[in-house]
Amino acid sequence: MLLQSNPVHKKVPVLVQDGRPIAESLVILEYIDEAWKGYPLLPEDPSERAKTRFWARFTDEKCVLGAWAACCAKGHEREKAIESAQESLSFLEKQIEGKKFFGGETMGLLDLVVGSLPNWIEFLEEHGGMKLLDEEKFPSLYEWAQKFINIPIINFIMQFQVNFILSPSFLIISFKP
Numbered sequence: 479m480l481l482q483s484n485p486v487h488k489k490v491p492v493l494v495q496d497g498r499p500i501a502e503s504l505v506i507l508e509y510i511d512e513a514w515k516g517y518p519l520l521p522e523d524p525s526e527r528a529k530t531r532f533w534a535r536f537t538d539e540k541c542v543l544g545a546w547a548a549c550c551a552k553g554h555e556r557e558k559a560i561e562s563a564q565e566s567l568s569f570l571e572k573q574i575e576g577k578k579f580f581g582g583e584t585m586g587l588l589d590l591v592v593g594s595l596p597n598w599i600e601f602l603e604e605h606g607g608m609k610l611l612d613e614e615k616f617p618s619l620y621e622w623a624q625k626f627i628n629i630p631i632i633n634f635i636m637q638f639q640v641n642f643i644l645s646p647s648f649l650i651i652s653f654k655p
């Protein structure tokens with residue numbers, strides 16, 4: 479089923495609607511924004527939309543992968559990788575400073591993208607024996623994360639415990655009710 483739905487990347491997530499698969503999380507979020515009109519995820523203003531897309535891609539490419547790189551790095555590369563991951567997080571810290579959500583007064587697309595970070599980083603911190611999302615270094619990001627996970631729908635989803643199992647060459651992620 480996955481190979482049929484996403485033969486190019488062979489990865490989840492894939493959203494299948496009316497038998498039509500849509501792959502890549504950022505593409506899926508934009509599709510949801512366009513297909514369901516009740517709750518806009520992107521701002522109305524084109525330049526704000528572009529800015530949101532920029533930071534969403536940045537989060538995926540620099541923060542998600544940067545935290546992974548910091549967890550895996552060894553020797554003298556390790557300190558550099560941690561510094562680089564924290565530099566990326568500091569850009570997000572600036573984006574959320576003084577704001578309730580990345581989307582402004584309500585949760586938007588960027589909140590959903592950045593929302594994948596706290597669990598992911600916590601797991602990598604445990605396995606990598608390092609601290610990335612430091613409350614003192616990133617007070618606004620930390621405060622936002624508390625607010626985000628307490629949104630009822632997000633809190634409901636978080637009840638499905640995410641299990642990450644790390645072996646020398648595989649990362650297995652499973653969802654347990």
Ligand SMILES: N[C@@H](CCC(=O)N[C@@H](CS)C(=O)NCC(=O)O)C(=O)O
Nearest residue numbers: 488489490491501502503504538651
């Ligand atoms: N750029 C993709 C990344 C998706 C991704 O990395 N999926 C992982 C799980 S979170 C996966 O399916 N990995 C399986 C594999 O690499 O074989 C997206 O944002 O959708």
